[in-house]
Every structure is written in structure tokens, then in C-alpha cells.
Amino acid sequence: MAATIKLFIVDDHHMVIEGIYSLLQQETQLEWMGHATNADSCLAFLRVRQPDILFMDISLGETSGIDLCKTVKELYPAVFIIGLSTFNQQSFIKKMMEHGASGYVLKNATRQELLQAIETVRLGQTYLSLEAAQSISNQQSEGVPLLTRREKEVLEQIAEGLTNQEIAEKLFISSTTVDTHRKNLLAKFKARNVAALIMIATRMQVI
Amino acid sequence: MAATIKLFIVDDHHMVIEGIYSLLQQETQLEWMGHATNADSCLAFLRVRQPDILFMDISLGETSGIDLCKTVKELYPAVFIIGLSTFNQQSFIKKMMEHGASGYVLKNATRQELLQAIETVRLGQTYLSLEAAQSISNQQSEGVPLLTRREKEVLEQIAEGLTNQEIAEKLFISSTTVDTHRKNLLAKFKARNVAALIMIATRMQVI
DNA sequence: TCCGGTATCCTGTAAAAACAGGATTTTTGA
DNA sequence: TCAAAAATCCTGTTTTTACAGGATACCGGA
Structure with missing residues (x-):
């Protein structure tokens, strides 16, 4: 890598902050600017x-983190964001990406993975940790039925x-209409009930 | 402290292992024996x-971790266990304690908290991190209802x-029993249907 | 030992959902 | 503009759930 890459971390778990510091402290091309343990002090730093x-x-x-991600990206589009999480929850990952994150690593990531993520993201590309990528490609869009506005x-x-x-009362339609939509939903999702x-x-x- | 206290950590997140090492590395009275990233290698070490x-x-x-806790305590009652978790889930904490854990700290614990936990537990007492303690006393209010084995x-x-x-057929019980469990589930989760x-x-x- | 929680089972009624098989109108995009 | 898709609305019947209000048996901890 050519220039020094400046890093910052916001996480409310000290162990994770220390851990990521520790994993990357030997990398001379990386410069730690510091850390924050909540959204406010992160924004204050930025x-x-x-x-x-x-x-x-x-x-x-x-x-x-989803909200913070959005805010940061609005204020500072040049900052690349890498999500961190112990959960392998595809919904979170997806939402973070939708809100401008460039990548995603799980907290059980190794040093190599972290470096790879930094490299990739810095070039403006997207990095998803292996497990996260699997999680996204697996379920999503495959088999998700197309719903109409009303059905949704x-x-x-x-x-x-x-x-x-x-x-029916809420949507100002007949309850039989609701029943029809319900019927269609069950069919589309191949659900028994x-x-x-x-x-x-x-x-x-x-949902 | 008088003698050296020997520590071991089992966690599948590298960042957390590195983090806890890092937070406690300066303490000369503490000796790190090593770490494991899964239950089997932990037991192998023990x-x-x-x-x-x-x-x-x-x-x-x-x-x-609940199961491992139980196993370790059965085999090595002299080993004091301190639970680690990012979740502030009262049910987990409770279960771990029931299975022989001596303490519990959240992963956002500070160096002071960790040292306090070690001190306390070593004396055979119980240490619950502040938030965990709160979580235990709070319980019902906004938390997950406690389900029985059958209800789950x-x-x-x-x-x-x-x-x-x-x-009913699957669990070899009467359908009216299932109905009762269902009724209790609805009540516990305050769900209408x-x-x-x-x-x-x-x-x-x-789920 | 006794108590509380869990698990089991029951009767009965009312409400809701599931299923079948339509029809009409409205919207919308090629 | 014209067909397809979406949204609307029926009439039925059957199945399942929701709710009320019980009872009994077991088991583990104080």
C-alpha cells in the first residue's frame, strides 16, 4: 500500500476495540486515529x-449502527464504512449496505480478513466476509415472491x-378482499397458515 | 494479590480474545495460559x-457456552468460570449461573471491571457486571419472557x-395440551394471535 | 415435607382462518 | 388501445384458533 490509511473505530465493547487494535497494531501502513464507544462521540470526532x-x-x-451509518455517509461521503457484528444476521448486513456501508466483517474475523477488508474497501469496492457473503447470497431473492403493494x-x-x-376497516376495503389477499400471500410464500x-x-x- | 492467577479464555471471536488479552496484559499477577476458540479444544486443554x-x-x-459450562464444572469443580457475552440477555446469564458459573461480565467491560471480576470470583464469590445485575433485576419489564422447555x-x-x-401427534401429547401451551405462549408474549x-x-x- | 411451577388433560363456545370457486372493476404498461 | 395484472367483492363450507374455566399429576427445591 502506498499512503497511510487512517482508521477509526466506533464500538461500545472495549474488548472489541482492544481486539481490533491488537490484531492490526503491527501494520505500519495503518494509522489509528482513535475510537469512540457511542454514536455521539463518533460524530463529534468526525x-x-x-x-x-x-x-x-x-x-x-x-x-x-444502521442510523449512524446513514448519518455519517450523508455528512462525509468520502469515509468508507466497514460494519462489525457478532451476529450473522443478513438483515442487518443488508440494511447497513443500503445505508452506505462499503463492507462487512464479523467479529470473529482473522487479521488476514481484516486486512483484506481494508484493502478492498479502500479501493471503493465492497468487502463481505465469507460468512456474511454466504448469508446474503443464500436466502435472499432466491424464492422471495414478488408482492403487490396491497399484499405487502x-x-x-x-x-x-x-x-x-x-x-378491512383500516384499509377501507371488505374483509373478503383481505381474505383474498391473505389467500394469495399463503400461496406465494407456500405457507400452510x-x-x-x-x-x-x-x-x-x-417484514 | 498473593499468588499468580492463571487465566484461560474460550471464545470464538478473535477480536474478543485479543481484546481481553490486551486489557489485562500489564497485570503481572495474572498469567495467561492460552485460549481456545471452541468447546472441544477448551476441554482438550483442560x-x-x-x-x-x-x-x-x-x-x-x-x-x-451453557453446556460447556456444565461439563467443565462437572469435571473440574475448582475452575471458576466467568461468562462473557455481548448480549445482555438475562436468561443466558441466569442459565450460566445455574450451571456453575461464578460470574458474568459483558464484553463492553472495562479493565477495572475485569480485574474486579477476577478478584471477586477468585475468592469464591459471585461477580455480576453492573449491567448484567441490572438486567437480572429488571427481567420482566421489556425482556424476553421465560419459556419452559415444552413451550419452546x-x-x-x-x-x-x-x-x-x-x-400433538409429533410430541405425543393431547391437542388440548398443545392448546394450553399455545394459550400460555400468547399470554407470555402478550400477543393477540x-x-x-x-x-x-x-x-x-x-426462534 | 410441602409448595410452586410445569405438564398434562378435559368440556364447551365463539371467532377467525383456510379452502373452494367464482365475478367485476380498475390500473397499468407494452 | 387493449390485454394482463391487480384489486375489489361475493357465497359457501370446513378446519383451526382463541378464549373461558376448569382438574390432576409430577417433580425439584426450600
Whole structure:
């Protein structure tokens, strides 16, 4: 690598901060600018200086990493963000990427993986750790049925626990119409009943 | 402290291992015996040598830290175990304690907290990190309801889309019993119906 | 030993969902 | 503009769930 790459990390777990420091401390081409343990102090730091790459935990106590990711990208588009998480939750990964993250590594990543992620992201490319990549490519889009606007609305209301009658009143349609949509939803998701429907839909991140 | 305290850590996240090493490396009265990234190699190590204190992650990939905790305590009652987790999940903490853990710290613990935990546990007392203690006392309010073994089984089957009758046959019980469990599940999760139940339960990562 | 929690089972009713098999109107994109 | 897709609405029947209000048996911990 040519120039020094400036890094910053925001994570509410000291062990993780120390761990990532420790794993990368020998790399002379990397410069640690510091760390923050919450969204506010991270933003406060960024107002003064910006790193090239920002490691960001997905769950920052109260504030979600997703939100912070969005904010940072709006204010400082040049900062590349790499998500950090112990969860291999594809929904989180997806949302972070949608909000401008450039990459994603799990906290059980090795030194090699971290370096690879930094390299890749710095070039403006996307890095997904192996497990994360698997997780994304596996389920998603494969087998996710295409829902109409109305079907999605009805599905959300069902998930809220409303009955057909209640949904009908809420959406100003007949309960038999709701029933039809329900029927179509079950067919599209190949679900036997509403329990399986909600289960499958949440797994597919439709709701 | 008088004698050297021997430590070992089992955690499947490199960052956490590096982090805890890093946080405690300056303490001369502490001796790191090493680390393991899974239950098997941890047990393999223990067959040869035993630490005074064993830091143990609650989620070790496939194997649960809960199980490992139990096994270790059966084989080596003299080893004090301190649970480690990013989750502030009261049920996990409780289970670990029930299975012989002497303490519990969250992964966002500071150096001081870790030292305090080690000190306390070494004396045979119980150490719960502040947040963990709060979490235990709070419990019900906004937390995940405590499910029994059977309720969890039934919940899983409901999520699969099985009817009461089918679940009954599968678990070799009466369908009215399944109905009772279902009733209790709805009450515990404060759900109006099965749709809301599955929604809430998945959100809480119970299923 | 006794108590509380768990698990089991029951009867009965009302409500809701699931299933079958339609039809009509509205929207929309090639 | 015209067909396809979407959204709307029926009438039924059957199955399942939700809810009410019980009872009994077992087991592990105080």
C-alpha cells in the first residue's frame, strides 16, 4: 500500500476495540486515529477529523449502527464504512449496505480478513466476509415472491396481529378482499397458515 | 494479590480474545495460559492443565457456552468460570449461573471491571457486571419472557406451520395440551394471535 | 415435607382462518 | 388501445384458533 490509511473505530465493547487494535497494531501502513464507544462521540470526532475507513459496530447500545451509518455517509461521503457484528444476521448486513456501508466483517474475523477488508474497501469496492457473503447470497431473492403493494400492506397488518375484519376497516376495503389477499400471500410464500407465513416472511426480510 | 492467577479464555471471536488479552496484559499477577476458540479444544486443554479462572463466551458457534459450562464444572469443580457475552440477555446469564458459573461480565467491560471480576470470583464469590445485575433485576419489564422447555418446543412447531393436532401427534401429547401451551405462549408474549406471536418471538430472536 | 411451577388433560363456545370457486372493476404498461 | 395484472367483492363450507374455566399429576427445591 502506498499512503497511510487512517482508521477509526466506533464500538461500545472495549474488548472489541482492544481486539481490533491488537490484531492490526503491527501494520505500519495503518494509522489509528482513535475510537469512540457511542454514536455521539463518533460524530463529534468526525466533525474535526475524518478517517479513511471507519469500523462501525452494528449495535451501539441505544443508537443503531444502521442510523449512524446513514448519518455519517450523508455528512462525509468520502469515509468508507466497514460494519462489525457478532451476529450473522443478513438483515442487518443488508440494511447497513443500503445505508452506505462499503463492507462487512464479523467479529470473529482473522487479521488476514481484516486486512483484506481494508484493502478492498479502500479501493471503493465492497468487502463481505465469507460468512456474511454466504448469508446474503443464500436466502435472499432466491424464492422471495414478488408482492403487490396491497399484499405487502395486508401482510404487515397480519403481522401486527390484526384480524381480517380489522384490516378491512383500516384499509377501507371488505374483509373478503383481505381474505383474498391473505389467500394469495399463503400461496406465494407456500405457507400452510399464517404462522408459517410470518415465519417465512420475516426470514426473507419482507417484514 | 498473593499468588499468580492463571487465566484461560474460550471464545470464538478473535477480536474478543485479543481484546481481553490486551486489557489485562500489564497485570503481572495474572498469567495467561492460552485460549481456545471452541468447546472441544477448551476441554482438550483442560485435560492437561487447569486455570484458576476460565473466561467463557456464551455463544460458541455450534456448542452453547451453557453446556460447556456444565461439563467443565462437572469435571473440574475448582475452575471458576466467568461468562462473557455481548448480549445482555438475562436468561443466558441466569442459565450460566445455574450451571456453575461464578460470574458474568459483558464484553463492553472495562479493565477495572475485569480485574474486579477476577478478584471477586477468585475468592469464591459471585461477580455480576453492573449491567448484567441490572438486567437480572429488571427481567420482566421489556425482556424476553421465560419459556419452559415444552413451550419452546411448541412454539417452534407452531412457527413451522403445524396445527395443534399435528403438534400433538409429533410430541405425543393431547391437542388440548398443545392448546394450553399455545394459550400460555400468547399470554407470555402478550400477543393477540399466532401472527403477532411469531412476529414478536422472531424479533426477540427466540426462534 | 410441602409448595410452586410445569405438564398434562378435559368440556364447551365463539371467532377467525383456510379452502373452494367464482365475478367485476380498475390500473397499468407494452 | 387493449390485454394482463391487480384489486375489489361475493357465497359457501370446513378446519383451526382463541378464549373461558376448569382438574390432576409430577417433580425439584426450600
